[in-house]
Amino acid sequence: MAGRRRYSLSRSDRIQLIGAGKASAVMARAVARLLGRRVSGGLINVKYGHTAPPGRVLLNECGHPVPDERGVEGARRISEIARAAGPRDLLICLISGGASALLPLPVPPMTLAEKQDITRRLLASGASIHEINTVRKHMSAIKGGRLAQLAFPATMIALILSDVIGDDLDVIGSGPTVADRSRVEDAIRVLKKYSIARPSTPFQETPKPGDAALSLTQNIMIGSNRQAIHAAAREARSLGYRTLVLSACIEGETRDIASMHAAIVKEIFASGSPVRPPACILSGGETTVTVRGKGLGGRNQEFVLAAALALDGFGPATIFSAGTDGTDGPTDAAGAIADSETLRRARAFQLDARGFLENNDSYHFFERLNALVKTGPTGTNVMDIRILLVPRL
Numbered sequence: 001m002a003g004r005r006r007y008s009l010s011r012s013d014r015i016q017l018i019g020a021g022k023a024s025a026v027m028a029r030a031v032a033r034l035l036g037r038r039v040s041g042g043l044i045n046v047k048y049g050h051t052a053p054p055g056r057v058l059l060n061e062c063g064h065p066v067p068d069e070r071g072v073e074g075a076r077r078i079s080e081i082a083r084a085a086g087p088r089d090l091l092i093c094l095i096s097g098g099a100s101a102l103l104p105l106p107v108p109p110m111t112l113a114e115k116q117d118i119t120r121r122l123l124a125s126g127a128s129i130h131e132i133n134t135v136r137k138h139m140s141a142i143k144g145g146r147l148a149q150l151a152f153p154a155t156m157i158a159l160i161l162s163d164v165i166g167d168d169l170d171v172i173g174s175g176p177t178v179a180d181r182s183r184v185e186d187a188i189r190v191l192k193k194y195s196i197a198r199p200s201t202p203f204q205e206t207p208k209p210g211d212a213a214l215s216l217t218q219n220i221m222i223g224s225n226r227q228a229i230h231a232a233a234r235e236a237r238s239l240g241y242r243t244l245v246l247s248a249c250i251e252g253e254t255r256d257i258a259s260m261h262a263a264i265v266k267e268i269f270a271s272g273s274p275v276r277p278p279a280c281i282l283s284g285g286e287t288t289v290t291v292r293g294k295g296l297g298g299r300n301q302e303f304v305l306a307a308a309l310a311l312d313g314f315g316p317a318t319i320f321s322a323g324t325d326g327t328d329g330p331t332d333a334a335g336a337i338a339d340s341e342t343l344r345r346a347r348a349f350q351l352d353a354r355g356f357l358e359n360n361d362s363y364h365f366f367e368r369l370n371a372l373v374k375t376g377p378t379g380t381n382v383m384d385i386r387i388l389l390v391p392r393l
Contacts, residue, residue, distance in 0.1 A: 002157050003220040009038055012090040012155075017042035017057045018078045018147075020103045021096030021173060022064070022325045023161055026379035028054040028094055031159070043081060044094065045074040045102040050325075050377040065123060065330070066116050067104030075105040079142050085154030093147065093156055097163025097325060097381035099173025100133055105142040110201035115139055118191075118199060125194040126290035128251060129164050133174040137206055138187040139199060140174065144206030145214055147176035152213040162224040163325075163381050165249050165285055169219050177217050180206035224248070225284040225383040228324060232385060233282055241280035241389070248383075250285035254299045255306045255357075257287045261319075261388055262310035268390050269315045281388040289329075295361020298329025300384055301336040301372070305362045307388070308338040309353055316340045318389040322373050325381035331363050333372040335384075345369055 001007075009015065015038050017028050025046045032039050032055035042057040047064040062071035085091055106115045118139070122132045137144030148156055158177040160169060170178040184203040191198055207214055226248040236243045246264075250257060261281065268279055275281075287299045300321040307319045322328065322335030346353050349368060356365035366372045 003218055005218055007090065007155070007157070009035070009090070011088065013086070013088040014040045015090045015092065016040055016081060016085070017044065017054070017092050017094060018081055019094035020045035020078070020099040021094065021161065022047050022050045022098040022327070022377065022381045023096035023379055024094045024099070025050060025052040025054055025059055027096065027159060027161070028052070028057050031092055031094065032057060043074060043077050045071060045078065047098055047102060052379065062102055064098050064101040066119055067101050067112065069112060071102055071104045072112055075103045075142055078103070079105060079147065079150055082147055082151040082154070085151050087153045089154040091151050091154055091156045093158040093177050095158060095173040095176065096161035097173070097383070099176065100136050100143065103140070103142050103173070103176060105140055107139060107141050107201055107204050110139060110199055114199050114201070118196060121196045122194065124291045125196065126253065126288045127190065127194055128288060129286060130168070130171050131190045133171050134182045135187045135190050136174045137180055137182065138184055138203035143174035143176050144170070144180040145175060145178055145211070146207065148178070148217040149207050149211070149213040152216060154216065156217040158217060158219045160219060160221050161381055162221055163286070163383050165251050167221060167224050169221065178219055179209040179211055179214050181209070182206070223380065223382055228382050228385060229282055229284040232387065236280040236282070241278050242275045243280045243282065244275045246281065246283040248284040250283050250287065252287055254287040254289050254302045258303045258306035259310055261386065262307045265311060265317050265388055265390060266314055269393070277390045278392045279390040283386045284383055286383045289360065291360050293359030293361060295356065295359040296331060296364060297360055297362035298323070298331050298333070298335070300328040301331070301333065301362035301366060302357065302360065303386065304336040304338050305353065305357050305365060308342050309357065312343050315393070316391055320373070320387040321384060323384050324378060326375040326378040332374060333363065334375045335373045336362065336366040336371055337373055338371060342369060342371060
């Protein structure tokens with residue numbers, strides 16, 4: 001039984017695992033352990049370092065967030081596995097956050113270099129993941145439902161970990177197994193909005209809802225940010241905190257979101273509202289950073305630094321923000337942590353916190369204070385978790 005459908009494995013000549021994402025190696029290991037020798041093989045594209053023993057399934061490590069040649073080669077091999085599958089084959093596709101960058105298969109004759117350039121510009125522009133993936137889908141020969149289209153008439157089960165606001169299946173990993181609701185005009189509109197030149201190769205339209213070639217694919221979401229946030233809330237309550245979950249759908253400019261969270265903490269200090277101390281404020285989702293400086297960091301590290309500055313002098317509070325996958329931007333940290341002593345310690349080291357923030361250099365700020373959160377690859381990827389603690393006053 002998978003989702004609402006029952007499958008007879010004995011009727012499948014071959015069962016293969018394919019897919020991509022930061023968590024896909026761990027997902028493949030779990031499925032391989034469950035199905036044992038029934039799995040005949042397959043290939044998974046993973047981010048460098050995000051590996052796990054997957055049994056008979058091959059792992060291909062490649063570039064993220066900017067795609068590389070290894071990713072192209074792996075995506076090509078995955079597409080060939082799908083294309084070669086027959087009506088008595090079962091493909092189990094494992095998709096988690098990062099799959100968009102890890103399944104780069106540009107529509108010919110587009111080059112990888114051109115796709116890399118557009119990806120870099122979108123990542124630096126402050127575009128949302130919905131906007132970025134809208135563009136990616138229309139430059140790809142595998143995303144936006146095309147992988148499922150290639151696999152027809154084989155049966156496919158896609159197991160999906162959500163790393164996008166709203167858990168839209170056609171946005172997660174750019175929806176390689178899901179009918180696409182966006183159109184070429186939408187992709188053009190995104191590039192125009194951020195003043196990014198269109199590629200020399202025209203955008204290609206994607207399979208839409210109702211396409212018969214997608215009828216044998218079932219998409220199942222198996223994990224989300226909301227589940228992670230509510231699990232954290234249960235743990236906080238067990239530790240004695242009065243807990244408030246703001247939302248699992250928070251997006252926007254990181255510094256603006258940090259200011260909003262800081263304002264809630266200030267109100268707790270002033271009035272005990274919306275929740276009395278000891279208080280735990282939780283939120284999830286995924287913010288964006290418009291890069292203007294030349295430093296190193298990520299949205300979680302920048303959130304903690306901006307919130308710490310906003311709360312400087314307002315009383316004891318702890319600020320934590322991290323990516324559930326164990327990486328934050330192009331760094332080896334998942335995020336950072338700060339408290340009411342952080343900026344005092346920074347001043348003792350003659351570190352200009354606001355200068356680091358303006359240069360988008362939160363990583364080196366927190367590195368000097370030994371306040372980076374480093375977990376290594378976690379084996380999951382359900383966006384970010386932010387925690388603000390206010391002790392009993």
